[in-house]
Amino acid sequence: MKKFLIAGNWKMNKTRAEAVQFAEELKAKNLANAKDVCVLAPFTALADLGCALEGSGIGFGAQNVHFKESGAYTGEVSVPMLKDLGVDYCVIGHSERREYFAETDETVNLKLKALLEAGITPILCVGESLEVREEGTAQTFVAGQVVADFEGIGPADAAKIVIAYEPIWAIGTGKTATPEQAEEMCAFIRGVISGIYDMATGDSMLILYGGSMKPSNAKELLEKPDINGGLIGGASLKADDFAAIAEAAASLQ
Numbered sequence: 001m002k003k004f005l006i007a008g009n010w011k012m013n014k015t016r017a018e019a020v021q022f023a024e025e026l027k028a029k030n031l032a033n034a035k036d037v038c039v040l041a042p043f044t045a046l047a048d049l050g051c052a053l054e055g056s057g058i059g060f061g062a063q064n065v066h067f068k069e070s071g072a073y074t075g076e077v078s079v080p081m082l083k084d085l086g087v088d089y090c091v092i093g094h095s096e097r098r099e100y101f102a103e104t105d106e107t108v109n110l111k112l113k114a115l116l117e118a119g120i121t122p123i124l125c126v127g128e129s130l131e132v133r134e135e136g137t138a139q140t141f142v143a144g145q146v147v148a149d150f151e152g153i154g155p156a157d158a159a160k161i162v163i164a165y166e167p168i169w170a171i172g173t174g175k176t177a178t179p180e181q182a183e184e185m186c187a188f189i190r191g192v193i194s195g196i197y198d199m200a201t202g203d204s205m206l207i208l209y210g211g212s213m214k215p216s217n218a219k220e221l222l223e224k225p226d227i228n229g230g231l232i233g234g235a236s237l238k239a240d241d242f243a244a245i246a247e248a249a250a251s252l253q
């Protein structure tokens, strides 16, 4: 049976009360695949969200973390702090963080290692800009990100990482990659992982697609063989839409 993960990235949205309300609405859907679903919230909502989702099977997580355990890093949140909240997942290297907050493959790699050591599942984002796609070098670019981000990570840990392919030109633009474009890159990424490690690691890796995924296009993307789910931004803010995407995945199992 194909494995799926349907992950909602709220980005900088939702107060604590809004997060709890969403959790209540989502739980009321009684999703058949609750264990394959997670919500990635702002730090401020994580404690309340975790309590609201407790016992539902639905996972939750953060959208960033610092790689140092503690210290003089004003404004940052550490892995032990996330661990203390009981988070299951943490997004790393989202293109918005790479673009606006100077995230580099080097810091992404350090963050991956810190999360893996703590037993929190990283959701690593990779993806090319429109400029790179138009130049025809998207695969080379994405392979470069994957190789640099996995540097020094052993096969047992690598297998625990979830990769999200998010072409920057499809994020928040309503311009979804076609299922064929998304499948082509997800299959390519799987091949890169198989090349670094081995076929078994590549085959078992969860590779998600992200970029304007919504209820109306989710099924055609999710039914592609190398797409194991979605990292969903805008359409994850409403429980109805997010649940519809989760149900599209469940219908394919």
Ligand code: 13P
Residues within 6 Å of the ligand: 009, 094, 166, 170, 171, 172, 173, 174, 210, 211, 212, 213, 231, 232, 233, 234, 235
């Ligand atoms: P949208 O679904 O709003 O395009 O955002 C995708 C994304 O960036 C998820 O991390």
